[in-house]
Amino acid sequence: MGKQTVFLNTPPSVIGRASVVGKKEGEGPLCVDFDYINEDSYFGMETWEKAEVAMQKQAFSLALNKAGIPPSKVEYVFAGDLLNQCIGSSFSMRDSTSGFFGLYGACSTMAESLSLAAMAIDGGFADITAAVTSSHFCSAERQFRFPLEYGGQRPPTAQWTVTGAGAVILCSGGAGPHITHITTGKIVDAGIKDSNNMGAAMAPAAYDTLKTHFEDTGFSPFDYDLIVTGDLGSVGHAVVLDFFRDDGIDLSAIYQDCGLMIFSQEQDVQAGASGCGCSAVVLTSHILKGIESGRWKKVLFAATGALMSPTSVQQGESILGICHAVSISS
Amino acid sequence: MGKQTVFLNTPPSVIGRASVVGKKEGEGPLCVDFDYINEDSYFGMETWEKAEVAMQKQAFSLALNKAGIPPSKVEYVFAGDLLNQCIGSSFSMRDSTSGFFGLYGACSTMAESLSLAAMAIDGGFADITAAVTSSHFCSAERQFRFPLEYGGQRPPTAQWTVTGAGAVILCSGGAGPHITHITTGKIVDAGIKDSNNMGAAMAPAAYDTLKTHFEDTGFSPFDYDLIVTGDLGSVGHAVVLDFFRDDGIDLSAIYQDCGLMIFSQEQDVQAGASGCGCSAVVLTSHILKGIESGRWKKVLFAATGALMSPTSVQQGESILGICHAVSISS
Numbered sequence: 001m002g003k004q005t006v007f008l009n010t011p012p013s014v015i016g017r018a019s020v021v022g023k024k025e026g027e028g029p030l031c032v033d034f035d036y037i038n039e040d041s042y043f044g045m046e047t048w049e050k051a052e053v054a055m056q057k058q059a060f061s062l063a064l065n066k067a068g069i070p071p072s073k074v075e076y077v078f079a080g081d082l083l084n085q086c087i088g089s090s091f092s093m094r095d096s097t098s099g100f101f102g103l104y105g106a107c108s109t110m111a112e113s114l115s116l117a118a119m120a121i122d123g124g125f126a127d128i129t130a131a132v133t134s135s136h137f138c139s140a141e142r143q144f145r146f147p148l149e150y151g152g153q154r155p156p157t158a159q160w161t162v163t164g165a166g167a168v169i170l171c172s173g174g175a176g177p178h179i180t181h182i183t184t185g186k187i188v189d190a191g192i193k194d195s196n197n198m199g200a201a202m203a204p205a206a207y208d209t210l211k212t213h214f215e216d217t218g219f220s221p222f223d224y225d226l227i228v229t230g231d232l233g234s235v236g237h238a239v240v241l242d243f244f245r246d247d248g249i250d251l252s253a254i255y256q257d258c259g260l261m262i263f264s265q266e267q268d269v270q271a272g273a274s275g276c277g278c279s280a281v282v283l284t285s286h287i288l289k290g291i292e293s294g295r296w297k298k299v300l301f302a303a304t305g306a307l308m309s310p311t312s313v314q315q316g317e318s319i320l321g322i323c324h325a326v327s328i329s330s
Numbered sequence: 331m332g333k334q335t336v337f338l339n340t341p342p343s344v345i346g347r348a349s350v351v352g353k354k355e356g357e358g359p360l361c362v363d364f365d366y367i368n369e370d371s372y373f374g375m376e377t378w379e380k381a382e383v384a385m386q387k388q389a390f391s392l393a394l395n396k397a398g399i400p401p402s403k404v405e406y407v408f409a410g411d412l413l414n415q416c417i418g419s420s421f422s423m424r425d426s427t428s429g430f431f432g433l434y435g436a437c438s439t440m441a442e443s444l445s446l447a448a449m450a451i452d453g454g455f456a457d458i459t460a461a462v463t464s465s466h467f468c469s470a471e472r473q474f475r476f477p478l479e480y481g482g483q484r485p486p487t488a489q490w491t492v493t494g495a496g497a498v499i500l501c502s503g504g505a506g507p508h509i510t511h512i513t514t515g516k517i518v519d520a521g522i523k524d525s526n527n528m529g530a531a532m533a534p535a536a537y538d539t540l541k542t543h544f545e546d547t548g549f550s551p552f553d554y555d556l557i558v559t560g561d562l563g564s565v566g567h568a569v570v571l572d573f574f575r576d577d578g579i580d581l582s583a584i585y586q587d588c589g590l591m592i593f594s595q596e597q598d599v600q601a602g603a604s605g606c607g608c609s610a611v612v613l614t615s616h617i618l619k620g621i622e623s624g625r626w627k628k629v630l631f632a633a634t635g636a637l638m639s640p641t642s643v644q645q646g647e648s649i650l651g652i653c654h655a656v657s658i659s660s
């Protein structure tokens with residue numbers, strides 16, 4: 001293996017998975033795959049941040065139910081979100097008795113948490129671990145852009161932050177789906193400074209990680225039934241297709257993007273969806289369901305993140321991209 | 331081992347370490363131990379956030395120099411800081427070719443990053459990894475409290491955010507200091523709501539992790555030459571001593587706190603120091619130097635974090651505590 005990719009000798013299995021989403025996500029094409037759709041953007045709480053916490057707790061709880069284990073059996077939880085100081089994750093785990101590793105990988109967090117949760121098992125440090133990730137349209141909008149009341153216009157390259165939380169419970173051994181390979185991304189600076197064009201900022205990182213994954217493992221892209229990036233949207237998805245086309249590879253038949261799967265074109269989300277919750281809920285609903293049902297045997301899940309903050313953008317910094325890829329087999 | 335503690339079969343060695351601090355830290359009692367003291371709070375940059383990035387880059391670079399390896403040899407970097415969306419870490423690694431895992435553990439981040447960096451090696455996933463952490467007084471003050479110009483008064487329980495960055499390079503095998511055991515903390519909610527009293531909020535988490543560590547490993551506290559918490563300051567340090575006294579154990583001869591070590595009483599920092607950089611620079615200067623020189627054979631480094639944000643405090647949430655403990659032997 002190359003230095004960015006690890007092969008898991010005893011691939012951990014997904015023994016529980018759950019996705020909880022908001023109303024708009026529940027009106028999209030993946031509606032039948034989600035575990036729970038909440039029509040109330042407050043999830044019964046007083047604030048959007050507390051709503052995000054409630055949503056993450058619910059996803060974790062539903063995933064534990066499916067795994068048939070109590071929370072006390074989980075040795076380590078790897079969790080992250082988009083909120084300042086990652087309060088979505090820490091407050092959702094405030095009653096947990098598991099060892100807690102807080103992560104920040106922007107919208108790549110589902111793959112980052114899944115990678116570390118799988119490595120903790122394969123490395124012999126635990127038998128059961130969890131990966132949990134969320135984002136909420138309203139808490140993200142007020143932190144990153146404008147008060148919603150401002151009514152600012154969204155350019156066509158902008159993406160729509162998903163309201164959703166995903167949780168995966170992993171176990172050593174088991175019947176699968178199995179986590180077999182992990183390619184950890186490096187930071188890629190493409191020099192993009194427009195925070196309404198995250199897809200273009202993340203696409204070079206996605207290409208870098210996918211290319212590294214194929215080089216390190218010796219796999220051909222066509223060894224996979226599905227290659228799916230996190231939340232590049234239409235702009236970034238097209239850039240990745242172009243990069244591979246320049247290498248003489250046409251990925252169009254097998255390459256999709258979570259940011260283009262969760263909403264329909266009629267839902268008016270400009271270039272597609274984004275947010276940690278985007279790839280988290282698409283993975284924990286549609287993708288893992290598709291592997292379980294035999295629709296896909298081998299999937300490369302490559303969540304992408306834009307590393308930036310309102311402060312870094314104001315200070316003229318470019319938006320850094322990162323992409324972590326996790327190979328999942330039936 | 332209990333479920334929160336792992337024993338590393340082939341303990342990784344610290345082959346490089348570095349600490350970079352600001353002027354005030356350089357005037358404190360540990361001044362002779364730091365690798366670099368910068369009198370300029372801007373570190374030659376235009377903003378405090380960019381200063382923090384420059385400081386973290388410098389610590390990483392100095393640690394690599396001491397290890398005698400180029401940055402390209404580092405397979406994974408585990409890094410985090412206090413800034414919103416952890417931009418201190420992502421921007422300091424923008425030119426890195428290593429796999430990047432962004433972390434958020436508040437002031438426990440140095441122990442969290444060291445834990446995962448050591449587990450990545452012991453688990454067989456890498457030969458060389460790095461743990462990097464920073465905080466900057468000015469970037470933290472403007473984010474968490476007030477514009478510095480406001481001149482708000484600080485109550486006696488308040489702590490002073492350290493300007494400093496620490497980096498550790500780990501290698502499989504090697505001559506030591508060795509990382510031998512890791513006890514990962516769980517989130518502890520003591521119900522404290524005063525963000526000027528972080529020490530009291532974190533102390534119960536420190537006690538929980540230390541107690542768990544002794545139970546899981548069978549070690550007595552007195553198997554250690556030094557037990558050092560992250561940044562509890564005088565309030566939290568006294569609480570931890572009291573908790574153990576209630577268990578019939580007097581830790582006073584061997585128990586210290588990084589938040590009480592870095593500044594002298596004359597430096598007017600109320601209850602002591604805090605910030606991710608606090609335990610990061612005390613570890614990478616004074617503590618590791620003391621192990622290398624034979625002053626201490628066995629140290630338990632237990633960095634503490636307060637999981638909260640200005641938003642969570644405004645919304646009436648308590649301040650959650652966490653503590654990760656790493657056992658380091660010569």
